[in-house]
C-alpha cells in the first residue's frame with residue numbers, strides 16, 4: 001500500500017456508493033429483483049446501516065442464465081482469446097486505480113483493517129486478474145497419436161463451460177470474487193456471481209468496473225441475496241454447467257447433493273483447521289510473529305488460518321508466551337482507524353459462535369491464556385485469544401472456529417516425524433499447514449507426510465500461480481494456477497480421418 005492511509009474523499013465516495021440505490025447486474029443492466037425485495041447490509045464495526053441491497057431470487061437466476069447464454073453464444077465465444085486477455089488486464093488496471101476506494105468499501109462492509117484489505121485482498125485481486133489474463137491465450141490441447149488402422153489426425157481442445165455459477169463467502173469478498181471471476185473469464189465462460197449476503201458491496205462496485213472497461217453485456221452477471229434463495233437457485237438451474245463455491249462444509253455438502261440432480265461439475269473450497277508445527281531448531285523470531293499473524297489476521301476469519309500450533313517442548317514456553325504477548329498488544333478496533341490491527345468479526349452470530357467455542361474449550365479442561373471475551377459493544381469485537389492445555393480430541397482443537405482463537409500444544413520428539421505428521425493431520429480438514437525448522441531434510445519429509453493442499457515452510461503466502469485448495473473435507477479441486485483456469489474448461493477429443 002502507498003504510504004498515505006486514504007483521503008477523506010475516498011471514504012466519502014465509498015460511503016456514498018454504499019448508500020446509493022443498488023441493482024443486480026443482468027445482461028449489462030442494473031435492475032431491481034423481479035420480486036422487488038431488498039435487504040439491509042450493516043457495518044460490523046459500528047452496527048450501523050450501510051446500504052440496501054436487492055434480494056434476487058429464482059426468477060432473476062432465470063433471466064441471468066438467459067443473458068449469460070446469449071452473451072456466450074453471440075459474443076464471448078466468438079471473441080479471440082487476446083480480447084479476453086486485454087479485458088482482464090484492463091480490469092486489473094481499473095481495480096488498481098480504485099484500490100483505495102475498494103479497500104475502504106471492503107472495510108466498511110467486512111470490518112477488516114483497511115491496510116489489510118489494500119495490501120492483501122486488493123493486491124491479490126489485481127495480481128490474479130493479471131495472472132489469469134495471460135492464460136486466456138495459452139490454454140491449449142495436444143495432438144494425440146491414435147492406433148486405428150489408416151491415417152488420422154487427432155487432437156484435444158479445451159472448451160469453456162458456457163455459463164458458470166460463482167458463489168463466494170464474506171471473509172474476503174473482493175479477493176474471492178476475483179479468484180473465481182478471473183479464471184472463469186480467462187477460460188472463456190460467462191459468469192453469474194453471487195456474493196455473500198453480508199458483504200455484497202465490493203462485488204457490485206466490481207460489476208460497475210467491468211462495464212467501464214468494456215466487458216460485453218451478459219458476460220458477467222451479479223446476483224445479490226440469500227444463500228438458500230438465489231444461491232440455491234443458481235445451484236439448481238440446469239442452464240449452469242459448473243459451480244465454483246467457496247464457503248462452509250455444510251453448504252458445500254448441500255451443493256454436492258443438489259448438483260447431482262443436474263450433474264453439474266463442482267469445485268469446492270471449504271473450511272480448514274490448519275496446523276503450524278514449530279520444531280526445536282526453528283527461527284523463533286520469525287516463527288512466533290508469523291504464527292500470530294496467521295491466526296489473528298482478518299480476525300481469524302480465514303479458511304487456512306493456523307488455528308493449531310504444535311511447538312516442540314524445548315520451545316513451547318517461548319512460543320506460548322510470544323503468541324500471547326502478540327495477542328495482548330494487538331490493537332482491536334474499527335478497521336478505518338490507522339492504528340487498528342484487528343477489526344471486528346462479521347456479525348453477532350459469528351461473535352457468539354466464537355465465544356461459545358472458547359467456553360466449550362474451558363468446559364473441556366483447556367485454559368485460556370489470554371483473551372476469550374468480546375469487547376467494546378459498538379461492534380462485533382473480540383479479543384485475540386490463546387488457549388493452552390488442550391487435548392487433541394477437544395472440539396476446540398478439531399472444529400473450525402473461524403475467529404481469532406488459537407490452540408497451542410506441545411510435542412516431545414523432534415525426530416518422530418510420523419507421529420508429528422499424525423498429530424498435524426488428525427482433523428477432518430486438509431487445507432494448509434505451516435512448518436518452521438532449519439533442518440531441510442525434516443522439512444521436506446514432514447511436508448511429504450502432511451495431508452494438506454498447501455504447505456508453507458518457514459513463511460510464504462498466497463500466489464495466483466500456485467494451486468490452492470483442500471484435501472479431505474477441505475474441498476474438491478483447486479483454484480489458482482493453471483489447474484484453476486482449466487477447472488473452468490472441459491476437454492474435447494477430435495478425430496479426423498485423413
Ligand code: NAD
Pocket residue numbers: 167168169170171172194195196197225226227228230231232233235246247248249251252254255269270271272302303400402431470474475
Ligand atoms: P457459507 O457456506 O454460509 O456461505 C458461503 C456462500 O454460499 C454465501 O454466498 C452464501 O450465501 C452461499 N450459500 C449459502 N447457502 C447456500 C445454498 N444452499 N446454495 C447455494 N449457496 C448458498 O459460508 P460463510 O459463512 O459465508 O463463509 C465461511 C466459510 O467459508 C468457512 O467455513 C470458511 O472456512 C470457508 N472459506 C473457505 C475458503 C477456501 O478457500 N477454502 C476461503 C474462505 C472461506
